Amino acid sequence: MSYTANVVRERGRYGPYGGRYVPETLMAPLEELERVYAEARADRGFQAELDSLLHNFAGRPTPLQFASRLTEHLGGARIYLKREDLLHTGAHKINNCLGQGLLAVRMGKKRVIAETGAGQHGVATATVAARLGLTCTVYMGTEDMERQRLNVNRMRLLGAEVIGVDAGSKTLKDAINEAMRDWVTNVRTSHYLLGSVLGAHPYPMIVRDFQKIIGEEAREQIQRAEKRLPDHLFACVGGGSNAIGLFHAFLGDSSVKMVGVEAGGRGKSLGEHAARLAAAEGFVGARPGVLQGTYTFVLQSANGQIATTHSVSAGLDYAAVGPEHAWLAEQGRAEYTAVMDDEAIAAAKMLARTEGIIPALESAHAVAELARRAPKMKKDEIVILNVSGRGDKDMETLSRYV
């Protein structure tokens, strides 16, 4: 993104990260969103409506399943799986889409705009728009549309308009630019429904708040099952919404260690991976910078050009990471590591065969890191791993390896 004016200090900062780096025209709608969200948060009616949709439409609460066969297979800690893969549309993304959809209704906006890479966020947004009676426009790179025909058809069946973006690399970051252009032109009638803990304040806060139910449920569920808190949390990190969703309720519990797992792709040089915070493992190219309205760790060339990224899982394949994760990493409160494509594939196979769960390739990255560490843990240690989504969407990729 080339938008770099107007810094709002303190509000929306995670240490030095976060903030609001946007053109003048977007200051007013971001302030409106911030104000309406603050009102909604204090309104019991809003919360009750969201709770009802999460329960009856999306399928919350999701189970916290003791993975007995995986535990035995890895031979270390007791492993629990938070089953976000069981939600409507197959991943955690619906939690955030429902929350923001209701905010759009509250602001009197009858249209939502979204960008999508592989199509998962687009499908979740189109689903919620249909349920709430909003019109929906989704921007998607033409290269991605080609690769994700099925999701394009899903969105269209749900009544969304899918606009192909033919500029640049014809992928996610070009789709984001077009979606932003649309929003600037139509701010009065349209809400930009951002899919992860990215973008200008208040988005990283709002998306985190709509995802933190994952950890709130898991915290209660593990205390019921084990009469104590877990020792380790594992989640994959694309933008970072499912990870912060799991971590947030445990941030005050210093005994709970947290591991975020990024995409190591197929190598450590720039362009081969999407590891923004795992630099200690030798992944090259991440430095603080501004992308999509927020100051955070961004994969970039020596002269500040946004780098291309690679991952076998589309949901982790992005140059920037949520600013709150950059801050958690800097403070050492959470640890970030990266897993290679082939390790994620192997982990998906392992989870399928030990537990009867085919995970999304994103989630499989977290499983792979767990597989490295669990055997070295004590048998009375407790792990919670977030299965952020199901693997149906990845069957074409997975089929090449069976």
Ligand SMILES: *Cc1c(COP(=O)(O)O)cnc(C)c1O
């Ligand atoms: C989109 C997606 C992710 C990555 O997004 P986060 O914001 O990092 O959670 C992870 N898992 C699944 C299944 C996804 O669809």
